[in-house]
Amino acid sequence: SAGLGILASSETYPLPTTSSGWEPRPGSPLPSGPCTSSTGAQARAEPTGQGPKNPRVSSVTVQLEMKPLWEEFNQLGTEMIVTKAGRRMFPPFQVKILGMDSLADYALLMDFIPLDDKRY
Incomplete structure (x- = not known):
């Protein structure tokens, strides 16, 4: 399980500078906490344990791809599929990272x- 909140593809979330320690539980509601999208609308994510940001990365943001699919799997409580070749995470973790030098x-x-x- 990754400690990244679920965000819409048009929503951005600043990268934390420290490990958050946040762990989602299967079937639990999406994380909550303030976050602003690129359009100025409020999104919800949980940045617990986030320390002060280094000015060099303060403008870096992350956008989660395929948000509706992630939300659907969050409700089912699974993030892994088993194939003949082995286990893999699904949906795949894909993000856009913006604001980098x-x-x-x-x-x-x-x-x-x-x-x-x-x-498993």
């Missing part, structure tokens, strides 16, 4: 945290 180098990290000790 084209001359700068970045490190993008994503942490998957198990919700239980079961191995």
Whole structure:
């Protein structure tokens, strides 16, 4: 499970500078917390544990692709499918990252945290 809130494709969420520790639960409602979209409308996401931002990345935002599909799977409580070749996350994690300096180098990290000790 990734600690990224569910956002509409037109909505943006600033990248946190620290790990949030947020863990969604299967079947739980979408995360809540303020977030502003590129159109100025309020979106909801949970930026818990977010520390002060480095000015170099303060303008960087992330847009989650395929939001309706993510919402549907969130309601079902699953994010994985089993295929003949093995397990994989579905829907695939796809985001647009905006506001980056084209001359700068970045490190993008994503942490998957198990919700239980079961191995499927």
